[in-house]
Amino acid sequence: MSLAEKIHPKNSPKKLLALDGGGIRGMITVEVLAKLEGLIRAALGRGKDFRLCEYFDYVAGTSTGAIIAACLSWGMSVDEIRKFYLESGKDMFDKAGLLNRYYRFKYEDKKIAKKLQEVFGRQTTLGSQKLQTLLMMVMRNATTDSPWPVSNNPRAKYNDKKREDCNLNIPL
Known part of the structure; x- marks a missing residue:
């Protein structure tokens, strides 16, 4: 089923998964998701190839929750996300230097x-x-220091491909 078909109003009700931030503490979220994935897999009678993106219509997150949400929407299994965090977490969540932390950047963005x-x-x-689900990532607008929710919803105001500032062109 395509994303457009999945989000069509006739295919209701919709299932939303929202994930919190917290840097490397995202591993706690990953472990909860592993249990959830197993429970849903068993309830639906699905095999090891089952992914949470097949169950949820919309996945949202902030900070590390947005990274996990993007991985889930991408079609990664929770085991793959766990492996990614175990192998990359130390580098990704290395504390930023003092000057960057002054400007509210907790981690080195380049890493x-x-x-x-x-x-x-x-x-x-x-x-x-x-991306196999609707995805919302809540980030911080560095210019205004305000929340900046971005989504791949094709019907969202700032996702019109005719717009020069179309959010769909933001690098994932």
């Missing part, structure tokens, strides 16, 4: 970006057809 590009690719955007 996180590099690890995410290894998973999603350098050219992948929020509008990628590979």
Whole structure:
């Protein structure tokens, strides 16, 4: 089923998964998701190939929750996400220098970006057809210091492909 079909109003009700942030503490979220994935897999009578993106219509997160949400929407299993965090977490969540922390950056953005590009690719955007669910990531707008929710919902106001500032063109 395509994303457009999945989000069509006739295919209701919708199932939303919301994930909190917390840096490397995202491993706690990953462990809870592993249990959830197993329970849903068993309830649906599905095999090891089952992914949470097949069950949830919308996955949302902030900070590390947004990274996990993107991985789930991408079609990764929770085991794959766990492996990614175990192998990359130390690098991704290395504390930023004192000056960057003064400007409210907890972690080195270049290190996180590099690890995410290894998973999603350098050219992948929020509008990628590979995303299998609606995805919302809540970030901080560095200019206004306010929350900035971005989504791949094709019906969202700032996702019109005719717009120069279309959010679907933001690198994942």
